[in-house]
Each structure stands twice: as C-alpha cells, then as structure tokens.
Amino acid sequence: MKINVRSGDTFWYYSQLYYIPAGLIIDSNPSLDPNGLIIGSEVEIPGFIKESYTVKQGDTFWKLAEQRNIHVDGLLLLNGNMNPGALKIGSTIFLPSRVTAPVVNGRQGYSSDILQRDLTRLKEIYPFIKLSSIGESVLGKSLYEIKIGDGSKKVHMNASFHANEWITTSILMTFLNDFLLSLTNMNPIRGIQAMPVYRGVTLSLVPMVNPDGVDLVLKGPPAPMKDQLLKLNKGSTDFTGWKANIRGIDLNKQFPARWEFEKERIEVKSPGPRDFPGDKPLSEPETIAMAGLAQEEVFDRMLAIHTQGKEFYWGYEGLEPSEAERLAGDFERVSGYRSVRYIDSYAGYKDWYIKEFKKTAFTLELGKGINPLPLSQFDEIYRDSLGIFLAAVYRWY
Structure with a gap:
C-alpha cells in the first residue's frame, strides 16, 4: 500500500x-x-x-x-x-x-505460472522481500530467489529439484506466506515470534529449481518438443513419473560429489525421465545457477526439499559439521521423520554442499507414497515439515 x-x-x-x-x-x-x-x-x-x-x-x-x-x-x-x-x-x-489471509493456495497443481503470479503478488504486499532471478532454466524460465531479512545467519531452502515432486514448491511457498503474515500481523507461528528471526537470519528460498520439468508433469510437453519428449519417455504420454529437467537430466545427480562414481554405477546411461546424471557434472543451467548461488552466499544451513519417505539425510563422508547432528535431532523430534546420517547415493546438492563448504545441509523427503504425492497429503505434509523449517531458522547452537 x-x-x-x-x-x-x-x-x-x-x-x-x-x-x-x-x-x-x-x-x-x-x-x-x-x-x-x-x-x-x-x-x-x-x-x-x-x-x-x-x-x-x-x-x-x-x-x-x-x-x-x-x-x-x-x-x-x-x-x-x-x-x-x-x-x-x-x-x-x-x-x-x-492482509490477514494467505495469498498462496498450495492445494493445487503448482506450475511455474502460478509461482510467478504468487511471487508478484507477495512482492506487492510485502515489499521488504527481495525477489530476483539467479538464472534460467533450459527453456528460459526464471529461477527465482526470495530473500527475507538481513541477519548474519544465512539459511537457504529449495524445492522441486525433481519435476514430479512439485508439491514441495506448494509447501515451501505456503511457509513463505505464513512467515510473512506472522511478521506483519505480529502473530507467532507455533509459539515462535517471526521478528527476531527476521532480524537475526537472512532466509533465502528458491521454490522451483526445475520449472520446465514441473510444467511438463502438470501440463504435458510443450508443442515444439513433443516428439522429442515422447521419445525420451518411451512413447508414453503420461509424464507423471518424470523427475528430470526438460532435457532428461536428473538435476539432483549433477553435482561434483563423487559424480563419476554415481555415473558409473547407475543403470541409466542416457537422457530420460529419471536418474541420468548427464555427461558431466554441472552441465545444466539449473544446476549451474544453484551452484553459483551457493558459492556466492555460502549459507550456514541448506535444506533441499524432496518427496517422499518421511525421512531426511544429513551426512556426507564425515564432512558434516557437529551442529548437523544436533539439528537432526531437533528435526526428528518436531516432525516425527526418521533421521538418516548416510545414504548410498551421491552427486546430490546436499552432498556437494557439505563437501564444498563443510556446512550443515539436509535432504528432506516429505510425505510418503508414490510421486507425485496427492494433494490430499498436503495438510499432513505441511504440519510435519513446518516444525523443521522453524527449527532451521530459529534453533542456533
């Protein structure tokens, strides 16, 4: 106003x-x-x-x-x-x-158009947020970053690395909206006041890392690429199982953290709906943008939000800092999710982040079932994950 x-x-x-x-x-x-x-x-x-x-x-x-x-x-x-x-x-x-009611409606198929619309509206109502593009997808869609606050502690969260996990964007955008409402109405979230967080923490969000892939899952293939994508999808017009970006590269197997080992042992050897790590690490514009953001900011904590499994991973070859274990205990307590230190999977954003910066990083696997998880799980997923998000920005050791 x-x-x-x-x-x-x-x-x-x-x-x-x-x-x-x-x-x-x-x-x-x-x-x-x-x-x-x-x-x-x-x-x-x-x-x-x-x-x-x-x-x-x-x-x-x-x-x-x-x-x-x-x-x-x-x-x-x-x-x-x-x-x-x-x-x-x-x-x-x-x-x-x-404004006392949310702008964001997370209980819908959350495409890149809806994301852009909601971010524009949130920026109008809450002009203290900083909205920028950290890069573009293969098809030229902006990869938006939202920053809130200017505190010395830096926390980053991202969602929709994987296309058919688009509900993670809905969840993260709902948290963003609730946090903004808490700030301007001075109402606590689960007993936590938002203003001390705002003053002490710089919160960075990239709510949709893979907008081309999300739109493919929700809307089907864009006309100019229809034949190519149908071929990559083995002729099927059902793209609900698609995890990769629009070129068939799995963005969460693109990072230089034992990438060569992961590429060698994985069965998928060519572009397709899932698991192909590319011909080299950081070959895709989306992963280049995410690596660049991390190198520029060096966040104290990073949360990569995925589905599914009701668990989270937080270790990488013993390089994780000691606070990661304490924070994992908090996450487990507030969410009921299972804490897993090590998992036999490499080349992910969390792996690379710990390897590169020796900072606290998590991969969250929200909800449980077959991706894409149904919107009927939204309320349960948000209830469980909200405590994790709040602990990430509020709990410091």
Missing part, C-alpha cells in the same frame, strides 16, 4: 498508525532516508492493500477507522486533502485493508 509523506511524518509514526514494525517499513523503502523523509515522497506500507470504498449514510472517517482498528490519520493519509468532516454519500474513498 502506497502513501505520500506529509510534513512531520516519519517511518516510526507510520509504524504506530498501522501497527507494523518500523523495521519492515524501513526495509520496504530502501531508497528513502528514514531520518529525513521528503514531503510528497511515496512510501510503501507492508502488509496492507488499498481498497476503494463507497461512502454510505452515517459513515465518518472515525467510524471507519474504528471498524478497521486503525488510527483515523491512517485513513486520512490515503485520501489526500479530503475534508474528514464532509464525506458525501456515494463518493469513493480509499481504506487501508490489513
């Missing part, structure tokens, strides 16, 4: 008017000097949208402000020089509407 600065206005005054933490307002307006606002400047107020309202008989600014639990000056800011004592029946004014 946008307002215009008047004489004497400050970010701290706006914070009192709208019951929004001043830090969120400051971070929503990075180009403005919080100690010297210029009259007439446009200011973003996070957590609100501006609604048109037709004046009815008996309406006053004071009554409308009371109904919305906002100081009357919060309404006057939206309506310029209007005389508050002279509202005309049938005229249109603007009212601030606090």
Whole structure:
C-alpha cells in the first residue's frame, strides 16, 4: 500500500498508525532516508492493500477507522486533502485493508505460472522481500530467489529439484506466506515470534529449481518438443513419473560429489525421465545457477526439499559439521521423520554442499507414497515439515 509523506511524518509514526514494525517499513523503502523523509515522497506500507470504498449514510472517517482498528490519520493519509468532516454519500474513498489471509493456495497443481503470479503478488504486499532471478532454466524460465531479512545467519531452502515432486514448491511457498503474515500481523507461528528471526537470519528460498520439468508433469510437453519428449519417455504420454529437467537430466545427480562414481554405477546411461546424471557434472543451467548461488552466499544451513519417505539425510563422508547432528535431532523430534546420517547415493546438492563448504545441509523427503504425492497429503505434509523449517531458522547452537 502506497502513501505520500506529509510534513512531520516519519517511518516510526507510520509504524504506530498501522501497527507494523518500523523495521519492515524501513526495509520496504530502501531508497528513502528514514531520518529525513521528503514531503510528497511515496512510501510503501507492508502488509496492507488499498481498497476503494463507497461512502454510505452515517459513515465518518472515525467510524471507519474504528471498524478497521486503525488510527483515523491512517485513513486520512490515503485520501489526500479530503475534508474528514464532509464525506458525501456515494463518493469513493480509499481504506487501508490489513492482509490477514494467505495469498498462496498450495492445494493445487503448482506450475511455474502460478509461482510467478504468487511471487508478484507477495512482492506487492510485502515489499521488504527481495525477489530476483539467479538464472534460467533450459527453456528460459526464471529461477527465482526470495530473500527475507538481513541477519548474519544465512539459511537457504529449495524445492522441486525433481519435476514430479512439485508439491514441495506448494509447501515451501505456503511457509513463505505464513512467515510473512506472522511478521506483519505480529502473530507467532507455533509459539515462535517471526521478528527476531527476521532480524537475526537472512532466509533465502528458491521454490522451483526445475520449472520446465514441473510444467511438463502438470501440463504435458510443450508443442515444439513433443516428439522429442515422447521419445525420451518411451512413447508414453503420461509424464507423471518424470523427475528430470526438460532435457532428461536428473538435476539432483549433477553435482561434483563423487559424480563419476554415481555415473558409473547407475543403470541409466542416457537422457530420460529419471536418474541420468548427464555427461558431466554441472552441465545444466539449473544446476549451474544453484551452484553459483551457493558459492556466492555460502549459507550456514541448506535444506533441499524432496518427496517422499518421511525421512531426511544429513551426512556426507564425515564432512558434516557437529551442529548437523544436533539439528537432526531437533528435526526428528518436531516432525516425527526418521533421521538418516548416510545414504548410498551421491552427486546430490546436499552432498556437494557439505563437501564444498563443510556446512550443515539436509535432504528432506516429505510425505510418503508414490510421486507425485496427492494433494490430499498436503495438510499432513505441511504440519510435519513446518516444525523443521522453524527449527532451521530459529534453533542456533
């Protein structure tokens, strides 16, 4: 929601008017000097949208402000020089509407178009988030990163490395939306206040690593590649079992952590729906982008979100730091998922991350069943995984 600065206005005054933490307002307006606002400047107020309202008989600014639990000056800011004592029946004014309900609907087939739409809307309502592209997929779709907060601790989460695990994007985007609602409404999530996390942690999310593959599973092959993809899929028009990117490369077998060993022993020797690690590590634009992000940021913790199995993996050849074991215990306790230190699988993002940076990294296998997991599992999966996400950003040793 946008307002215009008047004489004497400050970010701290706006914070009192709208019951929004001043830090969120400051971070929503990075180009403005919080100690010297210029009259007439446009200011973003996070957590609100501006609604048109037709004046009815008996309406006053004071009554409308009371109904919305906002100081009357919060309404006057939206309506310029209007005389508050002279509202005309049938005229249109603007009212601030606090956003208290989610924008994201995770209980649907979550394609790259829906992701882009939701990210655009979230950025409008919560302008303190930083939204950028870290690269592009094979077909030129942006690989979006969302950053929240600017604390010294860095935590990264990603989803949909594998195409038919797209429900992980739904889960991660739902967590993002709930975290943003908690920040602007100052409501705790499972007893945890969001603002201390915001101040202490920089949270990075890449909610869809493999947008081409996700769209293939949900929508079928794009027309220009239909024949090629049908051939890779052994003639089948059913792409629900497809894990790879659009070129038939398994993105989570693309990283230089015993890649040669994994390639040699794996039975799949050519591009297809799953398991082919490519002809060399980091051959795909999606994996190049994810490796580049990690090398640039060196996150303290990394969570790669997959399905299925109700378990998680956190070790790689003894290189994992000691905090990983303690955090694994927390994850196991809050989710009921099984903690597995080592697994006979290599060349994954988690493996490479531990090998490269000696930092804490996890592969989460949400839910249980056959991929793609049905949306009927969404609520259970979110309930189980929410505790993991919160522990990852809140629990420090």
